[in-house]
Amino acid sequence: MLSRVISKRSLYTTPEFTTTVLPPVYKTQEQFDLVRKSQHNHLVNQLNAKVCQTKLEPLTPYQIMEKIRDDKSKASLFNTCSHLVNNHLFITNIIPSDNVVEENVVQQRLMGHFEVETMGEVINKMVTAMNDKIIGQGFCFIIEDSNGDIVPIFSNNAGTVISDNLDLKYMDVDLNGGLLGVNEYLKLYDRMHNIKRSLNRKEKDKRNRVFGSKEGKIEGSYNRILACINLWDYAFIKDYGIGYKAREQYFINCMENLNWEVVNKRYNF
Template identity: 25%
Template sequence: MLRSVLRLHKAVATPLASPFRAAARLHTVPELPYTVSSGVTPLLSPAALKVIYSDHQTGLVNRLNELIAGTPYDDKLYYEVLMDSARSLNETQIFNNASQAWNNDFFLRSLSSTPAAMSDALSKRIAESFGNVEVFKREFTTSALGLFGSGWTWLVEDKDGRLVLLNTYNAGSPHHRRRMQREDETSTDHDLASGAQNPYSGASKFSAPAKLMANNSYIPILCVSMWEHAYMTDYGITREGRQQYLDNFFKTVDWSVVEGRVFRAGGF
């Protein structure tokens, strides 16, 4: 099992560490609500999902465990590692691996081969910000295709409950204004109130405890990976291939999952 492999890996890498301490806070790759062997039809073939999840995600978590072994981080929850390392420019490697793994999990957890349709309530909420759902999809796709290099395109809620689009580059995260890695390299003062709810409760081992949401800049609602490894296996590297990847992305978004992440301004 993956947990056993990762425990052995950490024990070998840090032979002087207490095995009880190492096992207690060891980060593992959360299981998805679908199997790699089934893929996510029509977006990701089993081969593509293996690259994204089995190979890339496992590598990120393994590397993170190596980086935090023997540091104060190895007693922290996953989301604490992400947020605390975001505040320090001296811990970029820790942040990059933590943020990239979180982003990847969030992306994959939004997908389904049998997705729930968008509810009228969510459709209305999107229309309030974009005019209608088709305009939103078109602007989201245009934003994703406009990424020059690797990154993520997000639908997020701002502090006033508005739904907006955001691109982050590399391992950039919407969770912290210092680490968005936006193209314009600008920051924002949008922060959550200290009593904010937790939209990730029970979602996965990467979930954020509600008390830790206080320093966020935006609430992520939906994202798509525009890293080359996410689309090259099935679609190649052309713009036409990436367009098809994004078209299929919207065919596999589970809108019930997305709706469960919307909670600001009274939710609906």
């Protein structure tokens, strides 16, 4: 009789985000180490504690998110995985590269999206959007959406814009971000209803049979993350201070010093 082999992995560990120079985004090594070591290790330890001795233990953060996406009782674990993934993406696209990007397609398409001629104008518009969308903590993503457009999108708290390619829920809408008026809540309700429909497999299959796979897509059902900027206080507070102005300057420096080689590789992958 063959015995059942149970596959187990070791504990999640904090990766070595190695770089010979301090990313220009940061003024001190202490602040950079807080993001890439202390906080990232904290998130890794949280994940280990939450999945230890459970059926989720052998799974990657992506797989865990896929597994628990519809289980409201696992919201805290989903957020830990999401935050961990987001911060990893952020670190890898702010570590500088020695290579020059000859054709920065993502930058060009961002300028096309905003109908402007310079990245400075793009950044100014994104700063305005950030102050309008983010209440407290969050992330900024540059994504390729379901229409193939390159657009920025903001997510409060530990929200993710990873969705249908991994059967994940779409979390650009977050009601935990702060107090909103009645009209705003009604808009969010409508948005969440559309998202729920777009990620419902039966609804999606029904649309695909009627319209074909492309025409059956609904906004938010297919996204690729090209860049991520961590807007949580811990990501900048030691170097920039507190308040909207501090966050604005930090965000501008992130946009001006993104590793566009990494971003364009994600786009061309």
